[in-house]
Amino acid sequence: MSQTPGHGGDQKPGKLKILADYIQSTDAWKSFFRTGYPDSLLKRMAVMRSSFVMHILPTKVGVHGLKLGYTWCMGGITLFLFLMLTLTGVILMFYYVPEEHRAFTDMKDLKFMVPYGMIMRNMHRWTAHAMVFSVIVHMARVFYTGSYKPPRQFNWVVGVILLKLTLLLSFTGYLLPWDQLGFWAVTVGTNMASATPLVGYEGPFSEFLGIRVDNDIRFAIIGGTRIGPNALIRAYVWHCVGLPLIASGLMVFHFWRVRKDGFSGPL
Amino acid sequence: MAEEVSGAPGDAPSRRKFFLITGWSSLGLFLAGAGAAFAKYFYPGVLYEPQTTFNAGKPSDFVKPANPNETIVDERFKKSQRVWIMRNTNGIYVMVAVCTHLGCTPNWFPGEQRFKCPCHGSNYNTQGEVVAGPAPLPLFRAKLSIAPDGSMIVTTGLLGIKRAELQYKKGVLLPRWTDEEKKDIAKAPYFLELKA
Numbered sequence: 001m002s003q004t005p006g007h008g009g010d011q012k013p014g015k016l017k018i019l020a021d022y023i024q025s026t027d028a029w030k031s032f033f034r035t036g037y038p039d040s041l042l043k044r045m046a047v048m049r050s051s052f053v054m055h056i057l058p059t060k061v062g063v064h065g066l067k068l069g070y071t072w073c074m075g076g077i078t079l080f081l082f083l084m085l086t087l088t089g090v091i092l093m094f095y096y097v098p099e100e101h102r103a104f105t106d107m108k109d110l111k112f113m114v115p116y117g118m119i120m121r122n123m124h125r126w127t128a129h130a131m132v133f134s135v136i137v138h139m140a141r142v143f144y145t146g147s148y149k150p151p152r153q154f155n156w157v158v159g160v161i162l163l164k165l166t167l168l169l170s171f172t173g174y175l176l177p178w179d180q181l182g183f184w185a186v187t188v189g190t191n192m193a194s195a196t197p198l199v200g201y202e203g204p205f206s207e208f209l210g211i212r213v214d215n216d217i218r219f220a221i222i223g224g225t226r227i228g229p230n231a232l233i234r235a236y237v238w239h240c241v242g243l244p245l246i247a248s249g250l251m252v253f254h255f256w257r258v259r260k261d262g263f264s265g266p267l
Numbered sequence: 268m269a270e271e272v273s274g275a276p277g278d279a280p281s282r283r284k285f286f287l288i289t290g291w292s293s294l295g296l297f298l299a300g301a302g303a304a305f306a307k308y309f310y311p312g313v314l315y316e317p318q319t320t321f322n323a324g325k326p327s328d329f330v331k332p333a334n335p336n337e338t339i340v341d342e343r344f345k346k347s348q349r350v351w352i353m354r355n356t357n358g359i360y361v362m363v364a365v366c367t368h369l370g371c372t373p374n375w376f377p378g379e380q381r382f383k384c385p386c387h388g389s390n391y392n393t394q395g396e397v398v399a400g401p402a403p404l405p406l407f408r409a410k411l412s413i414a415p416d417g418s419m420i421v422t423t424g425l426l427g428i429k430r431a432e433l434q435y436k437k438g439v440l441l442p443r444w445t446d447e448e449k450k451d452i453a454k455a456p457y458f459l460e461l462k463a
Contacts, residue, residue, distance in 0.1 A: 033331065071419055082319040094298070105375070184386065187369075187370050187371065188369040188370060191369060191370045216315075219310065220306070220310055221309075223309070223311055224311070224314050224316055225316065226316060228315075229315070230311065230314075
């Protein structure tokens with residue numbers, strides 16, 4: 001399946017070759033490169049049909065896949081909520097400054113002084129709650145219709161990463177009002193990172209790597225040893241730029257993969 | 268790679284393979300280096316945080332209690348350094364104001380002689396021992412030393428969060444000090460004995 005044309009004739013396969021063969025036989029490899037090495041015309045066709053980015057449309061769509069009620073459209077609603085969050089988020093960015101002495105008052109200004117600021121902030125907040133909900137319902141639907149099964153198993157993995165990103169987006173947004181609730185929630189939440197094995201200073205085996213409170217993974221997340229201005233700006237950048245970019249890229253891949261694989265069979 | 272290349276010099280496919288491997292390895296090395304540099308970017312070289320070591324003034328600045336059972340808690344360094352300076356009839360010790368449950372800041376209630384964490388209700392006595400709530404460890408002590416001018420130098424561990432070494436070494440989680448630990452925290456560097 002995954003044999004590459006060798007150059008060595010009948011000589012024994014080297015260790016590297018055995019390793020390469022093993023890697024190419026794993027599920028993870030087959031999820032990325034689904035057809036194996038394209039050493040025949042049929043496989044080349046399969047590469048074009050199933051993996052090539054130009055062929056965005058699926059080769060066939062089942063009749064059941066066209067029924068509106070089939071998917072509940074929770075994935076589509078999630079995308080809609082994400083776009084709405086982007087829009088309201090950008091609008092909030094005009095007033096909010098992620099600086100220790102301004103963050104809280106800016107948020108208060110948004111609520112009480114800025115025309116339509118209250119509705120923008122609340123839309124941003126409630127849409128975020130709704131997005132977490134819709135992602136979970138979407139996953140439940142995928143689970144109950146068995147849509148996570150091969151050949152869609154890799155898209156389930158991408159979906160799980162997207163769920164994590166959704167939760168991380170909510171979490172990084174939590175600190176931004178710089179109020180008691182968010183401040184202590186993020187204090188507690190990032191303290192968990194210090195218990196990470198190897199790279200957290202309170203985690204197991206950290207002493208072998210010389211991990212201290214000022215060089216562990218929590219330090220990299222909050223840019224210091226305590227929640228302070230560095231943590232605020234980091235949460236802001238991850239929230240507004242970093243995580244949405246990663247999520248967007250994965251979403252594009254997720255949707256493309258849905259189209260390639262078509263819809264799963266009827267219930 | 269080795270057996271392929273060293274097999275036959277001048278063998279065209281081997282040489283091609285060698286270049287292929289070299290090329291991809293170089294790209295891999297470059298990407299690994301770039302990735303490491305990107306990771307390193309998240310570790311700032313300078314921090315604008317309160318110093319881990321600070322001067323807490325002269326021991327005489329802290330009022331001695333009249334009653335030997337009473338401890339006076341001085342809160343003047345709570346906001347800036349997150350510690351309490353504790354004065355009993357024998358001397359001074361410094362407690363780190365970080366709840367050992369989840370890292371919040373407890374408050375001092377003089378009427379009850381207790382520290383209470385507002386989040387999940389951990390209560391500590393003046394020795395820092397847990398008397399109620401979910402906290403797994405007593406409040407940590409900071410180190411105390413005396414500068415040449417007679418003022419006290421407080422070191423809040425590594426920026427005040429690192430666990431007190433005595434508990435850490437034992438690897439046990441007890442909400443109260445053991446008898447052995449009680450001896451440790453009653454002497455330098457965790458306790459400054461004052462005569463008169």
